[in-house]
Amino acid sequence: MRVLVISDVHANLTALDEVLADAVNMEWQGRTGFDAIWSLGDIVGYGPWPNECIQRLQQFTDHLRVAGNHDWAALGRLDVEEFNREARKMVLWTQQQLDPASLAYLRGLPDRPLLHEAFTITHASPRQPVWEYINNGSVARENSGYFDTPYCLVGHTHVPRIYRLTPGAEPAQVACTVYGPVYDRDISLTGPHSLIINPGSVGQPRDNDPRASYALLDVEQALWRYRRVRYDVEITQAAMRKAGLPERLIVRLAYGW
Numbered sequence: 001m002r003v004l005v006i007s008d009v010h011a012n013l014t015a016l017d018e019v020l021a022d023a024v025n026m027e028w029q030g031r032t033g034f035d036a037i038w039s040l041g042d043i044v045g046y047g048p049w050p051n052e053c054i055q056r057l058q059q060f061t062d063h064l065r066v067a068g069n070h071d072w073a074a075l076g077r078l079d080v081e082e083f084n085r086e087a088r089k090m091v092l093w094t095q096q097q098l099d100p101a102s103l104a105y106l107r108g109l110p111d112r113p114l115l116h117e118a119f120t121i122t123h124a125s126p127r128q129p130v131w132e133y134i135n136n137g138s139v140a141r142e143n144s145g146y147f148d149t150p151y152c153l154v155g156h157t158h159v160p161r162i163y164r165l166t167p168g169a170e171p172a173q174v175a176c177t178v179y180g181p182v183y184d185r186d187i188s189l190t191g192p193h194s195l196i197i198n199p200g201s202v203g204q205p206r207d208n209d210p211r212a213s214y215a216l217l218d219v220e221q222a223l224w225r226y227r228r229v230r231y232d233v234e235i236t237q238a239a240m241r242k243a244g245l246p247e248r249l250i251v252r253l254a255y256g257w
């Protein structure tokens with residue numbers, strides 16, 4: 001089974017559509033297309049098209065998904081004071097936009113990690129599925145005891161990364177090696193280790209590369225392939241300006257931070 005792995009779409013329909021088109025058309029191992037979508041949370045928040053992004057993903061019946069902190073915030077399940085000023089403004093704006101169908105979709109998102117064969121699927125971390133940032137090796141190491149599968153897929157940081165966790169002589173001596181993304185090359189996931197893997201963000205990348213980030217996964221062969229696709233950032237920015245969204249959030253899309 002070939003899976004399109006996406007995270008942190010953040011209501012950026014222009015980026016999402018570009019990713020979907022790229023994944024549909026990309027030839028990999030002698031075929032194109034994908035069989036399922038795994039969406040690691042934060043479908044809404046920051047961007048101008050929350051309902052439209054939800055509707056787009058609902059067109060795919062084979063679609064595993066989990067809740068992110070912005071999805072929860074849009075439902076009023078998190079205290080908006082936890083967010084910074086601009087993010088807070090976006091939470092309130094998003095709450096005003098969501099139609100009943102979108103609210104029902106967001107309410108149905110699980111807040112616990114999902115399991116699919118060798119994969120644990122969560123938004124932030126297996127230890128704290130909605131909140132924790134796995135942004136360095138020591139946090140990754142601390143999370144190694146919180147999932148039982150060989151691989152754990154996470155989003156939340158908006159930065160594509162692979163954390164390789166190798167057991168040591170003692171249970172506490174897990175070693176972690178951090179890898180940045182290598183694009184358009186097959187990455188074999190198998191080995192005497194477990195991995196925490198982040199596909200990066202579709203709608204608001206934060207690794208100084210404004211292109212939308214995603215990955216394709218061959219589940220049976222445990223092969224991973226990072227992709228980066230250009231989308232028309234200015235279309236998203238224009239829609240955000242028209243909606244009166246915070247300038248800092250508009251500007252950052254052009255820089256990927």
Ligand SMILES: [Zn+2]
Pocket residue numbers: 008010042068070156157158
């Ligand atoms: Zn996010």
